[in-house]
Amino acid sequence: xxxxxxxxxxxxxxxxxxxxxxxxxxxxxxxxxxxxxxxxxxxxxxxxxxxxxxxxxxxxxxxxxxxxxxxxxxxxxxxxxxxxxxxxxxxxxxxxxxxxxxxxxxxxxxxxxxxxxxxxxxxxxxxxxxxxxxxxxxxxxxxxxxxxxxxxxxxxxxxxxxxxxxxxxxxxxxxxxxxxxxxxxxxxxxxxxxxxx
Numbered sequence: 220x221x222x223x224x225x226x227x228x229x230x231x232x233x234x235x236x237x238x239x240x241x242x243x244x245x246x247x248x249x250x251x252x253x254x255x256x257x258x259x260x261x262x263x264x265x266x267x268x269x270x271x272x273x274x275x276x277x278x279x280x281x282x283x284x285x286x287x288x289x290x291x292x293x294x295x296x297x298x299x300x301x302x303x304x305x306x307x308x309x310x311x312x313x314x315x316x317x318x319x320x321x322x323x324x325x326x327x328x329x330x331x332x333x334x335x336x337x338x339x340x341x342x343x344x345x346x347x348x349x350x351x352x353x354x355x356x357x358x359x360x361x362x363x364x365x366x367x368x369x370x371x372x373x374x375x376x377x378x379x380x381x382x383x384x385x386x387x388x389x390x391x392x393x394x395x396x397x398x399x400x401x402x403x404x405x406x407x408x409x410x411x412x413x414x415x416x
């Protein structure tokens with residue numbers, strides 16, 4: 220399959236295109252490195268943990284709902300949260316990042332998160348959009364009507380709900396909830412140790 224050139228997309232062989240491919244490969248290992256740095260830099264308080272955790276809940280809910288709708292490589296998903304935003308999984312991840320940034324109370328963590336989003340996730344999203352334009356001809360119309368991140372107020376089209384809990388489990392979205400629980404537990408332990416000492 221040949222790449223389709225669209226306004227705002229990068230062509231194969233260009234630095235932006237190549238970085239998008241590299242960013243896609245390194246984002247998970249880099250996430251594990253960041254998790255270690257996050258724990259070391261975090262300075263949680265009881266209030267920051269509560270407020271941060273309250274932001275994690277809608278982020279996890281959005282990711283869970285989106286994962287139950289998406290049918291990767293089979294069809295363009297435009298139902299559920301995808302009828303409001305083109306990237307509900309990434310939007311949910313941004314909400315999780317904001318929740319953890321609040322819980323950690325560190326401007327260094329906020330800076331690193333913003334840098335990672337700009338350098339890693341923006342190119343990954345651009346690469347995914349290139350793929351979707353190539354694989355699904357209807358993507359251009361969808362992209363014209365549905366914002367990349369901030370949700371629209373009314374759903375796009377008249378798509379019936381297609382949520383499937385089987386897809387939620389198949390995409391292993393439960394790992395996001397488990398990961399959040401582990402990180403919160405570590406932050407609580409760090410706060411407890413700080414209070415005791």
